[in-house]
Amino acid sequence: MSTILQQARQRFSRDQQKGKARPSQFPQVVQTSYTSLDVDYPKDFLAPLPDPSKITVERIDFKNSPLNEYRNLYAVVLDNVLTREECDQLLTYAEMSKGAHTGEENEPADNGWAPAMVNAGRNAEVLVTHYRNSDRIIWDEQAITKRLWQRVLQGEGMKEYFSCLYGEKYAPAIGTFRNGEKWKPTKYGLNERMRFLRYGPGQFFKEHCDGRYETPDGSQRSFYTFHLYLNDSAQALDIKKGSKEDTPELLHGGATTFHSADLQHRLDVDPKIGRILIFQHRRLFHSGDLVTQGIKYTMRTDLMFEYDDEDKDDDDNGVVFG
Template identity: 45%
Template sequence: MRVKTIIPKALLEEVKSSDKALADAPHEHVPKDVILPEKFLDGPAPNLTKERIDWSEGGLLQNRDRWAVVLDGVLSEEECTQLVAAAEATTEGKWERAMVNIGGGMQALYEDTRNCGRIIWDRRDLAAKIWARVEPAVPEILRLENWADVTGNGPAKRNEVWKATRLNERLRFLKYVGGEYFKAHCDGTYETPDRTERSYFTLHLYLNDSEGKNGQDALVGGATTFHAWNMQGRMDVVPKAGRVLLFQHRDLLHSGDDVISGTKYTMRTDIMFRKEENVTQEE
């Protein structure tokens, strides 16, 4: 239930009843143990810079109240290479086909919408180290209060306050090769099984870029693109090793552009939040 993709209703009903559908439960993803270097990702980001996305540049004024930033230098190129290698080691180099989340904990293979490889790695310690680098750069989203554009009207009307706690430990590594893509969609909120935490923001970590270093073919295409609802405006975020794209789940239509040549590696997860219980709610 991590991502809700725009799918025609008739087709949605079809895939719900298909034997391709499956639950995205943690116990289904049991990767091999991988030993990482003792101090891997320890310490602050090497050379972090931050830029708020300017929606006016892409003609996306409808998004003027939507939150998205780009952080560069969160990981070094060497750390990115090590992270991809570690993820691949958990599955002996095998990438499953990425599924589409269709709600109710169900997924289906729907390559007309999403066509790429995926490795799922539940690794709380890695998520914590990445969050330790990102968190200091985004103080404005660590406490959500009266921010209906992010949380929806319900929490805002109830005067709820949600505090950032961590990154979702479910790290979803994605591999796109020539001709692969993820069509336009909006990300959905994930709630933990005990219902104490929920996600409101997406984190994309780009693990290689278009320069084709270390013997790799140059990557052409593969931008993360934000769209207007009428598909008349767009804003591209180009892959760059160590770059993090953060954006709210709610009402941000986006896609993974076709990879024309080369290979694109990314990792996606969510920022998790917990409701403050000592905040007085109005009757």
């Protein structure tokens, strides 16, 4: 399968042959780096839920779905992980990490949102809006991702499932060539790099599989995607287009859609406030469906693991709540 960059360049070549492309439209690879400002958020923000039973956990049953070809692959939906207020606060803090909401004259345009680019490797990215069309804020904040991971572990069965990736059960996610290897969650559980995404009407992310992230020293790597939905969709609320409950601001579309390899079958996970979708990187072909109305806000990061070469438990400290 060709990379997104290769596809973009092939598309440019075809358009150029038809006289539809200008040299300035050739996808340019640029070196990128991201920095985050300090954000003053409460010490008890995203503290563990006092009643974890409110979190519902449902593994996607690919075997009995239109996507039977993914029957051995892993994806799970957790609901009620964050409250509406927490989602709103998290989004505001992300914008503050770019200098927004200070009340000063030098605040960034559009609260720090910028067009989302596609990873081209070696700290390089490329803007390919026919393939990925959305806006993004990148916020690096390890304490927040640690707290989000602790919320996930409050869901029934989550701590047990992700405690150690080992054996045939996890081979579809980590690869059969890693049989015999044991991988345990890192101290913080999630990649500290949070990618907040904003999709407006007409925006989307075409079909793809997520790539694995590996730390520069090679000691940690990701095998699963973490997707947090920060607002509701009409589909999740069962509100029909044009009904009296519908409003111009309500999100329509924007599902995370899993596709069959031939693109003939699909399974949608609709945006819902406080919902988290976790799914393996390998082989799960998916897209961000077209937004037709309203705005979609999500945050994406990765579950991080390290090679377990000795049988010792990592402590669960590292976050202190006031």
